[in-house]
Amino acid sequence: DAKTTQPPSMDCAEGRAANLPCNHSTISGNEYVYWYRQIHSQGPQYIIHGLKNNETNEMASLIITEDRKSSTLILPHATLRDTAVYYCIVRVANAGKSTFGDGTTLTVKP
């Protein structure tokens, strides 16, 4: 799996958009970008994934650069419940282990 780099922490004001960056400069052509989050004392939760096109679901949007070397997870209207550690992972779909880094701790403040 390709290595990812994320900032260790970020703050965001409640109601504002949270933009979480991830660098994955060694990503291969068949590797997807996945995002998970982990709220304190719970297991990680899948958020969204993408290959090369931007994606949106009910939780978030994923913007992947044209060269696929970086991506941004966007939470459009952050709430206090979005405070969590966010993990960016790259892997081939359905191909074994996902390698987690230490993620970004997002703190949403009132």
Place this chain on the structure above:
Amino acid sequence: GAGVSQTPSNKVTEKGKYVELRCDPISGHTALYWYRQSLGQGPEFLIYFQGTGAADDSGLPNDRFFAVRPEGSVSTLKIQRTERGDSAVYLCASSASVGGVGELFFGEGSRLTVL
């Protein structure tokens, strides 16, 4: 069940004892993963099953750790001669290998404390 179930949720044991942690994956999920998470760190991969067989056990730290999945559903992670450094949250995840895109569904974890 609706989600991945792990038991026990908490286990306190003494150094040198044997421990078993159980994972019941989402029905129909053929892929099952074990991870270990220490405080302040991301989950660390241990082992991955595809069906009954261990497809990748490269993350098991040493031969005190062993996992089985005899019928391709429930899995047990076994730790022999526990050490204080084994204290962590052990996470299990499952995934649908066919028809899905490989997203992992995690359980709530089993917190192991070795005294």
